[in-house]
Amino acid sequence: MYMNHLTPIVECEVEGRDLPFSFDTGADSTDLLVRYYQRFHSGSKAWKKGKIKIPGAGGVVKRKIYIQPQVKLGIGDKTVTLERVPIHTSGTGTDIADLYGNLGQDVVANFGSFTLDFSTMTFSLGKLLAPDKANPKQ
Numbered sequence: 001m002y003m004n005h006l007t008p009i010v011e012c013e014v015e016g017r018d019l020p021f022s023f024d025t026g027a028d029s030t031d032l033l034v035r036y037y038q039r040f041h042s043g044s045k046a047w048k049k050g051k052i053k054i055p056g057a058g059g060v061v062k063r064k065i066y067i068q069p070q071v072k073l074g075i076g077d078k079t080v081t082l083e084r085v086p087i088h089t090s091g092t093g094t095d096i097a098d099l100y101g102n103l104g105q106d107v108v109a110n111f112g113s114f115t116l117d118f119s120t121m122t123f124s125l126g127k128l129l130a131p132d133k134a135n136p137k138q
Contacts (some may be wrong), residue, residue, distance in 0.1 A: 023100050
């Protein structure tokens with residue numbers, strides 16, 4: 001883990017590669033960015049085309065995206081599986097364009113805790129929750 005101003009940057013293993021992602025505790029879900037698209041689009045036969053509406057100061061902007069049915073992220077000794085993850089095919093106008101994505105609460109939702117340890121600069125996930133506690137709607 002390292003910091004980009006006040007944003008934690010976490011390395012996650014994706015398809016055998018350690019890649020940097022920002023971690024936004026205020027984001028509900030994970031978004032994959034154009035750098036991810038550029039690296040993995042050649043193997044993207046399962047990706048579906050879609051559109052997303054992004055609200056901003058100038059109004060709502062519609063963007064073309066892809067949706068990856070499933071993404072596996074290795075974080076320390078844990079693997080997080082995310083479903084239906086949006087992939088941006090162009091820049092998002094943020095200062096995180098050199099990263100592969102922005103991790104949201106969906107990454108930590110199935111774990112009892114997570115730790116951002118600034119003394120060792122590590123990010124770790126706690127114990128996996130039982131399925132009924134991880135998703136009360138089940």
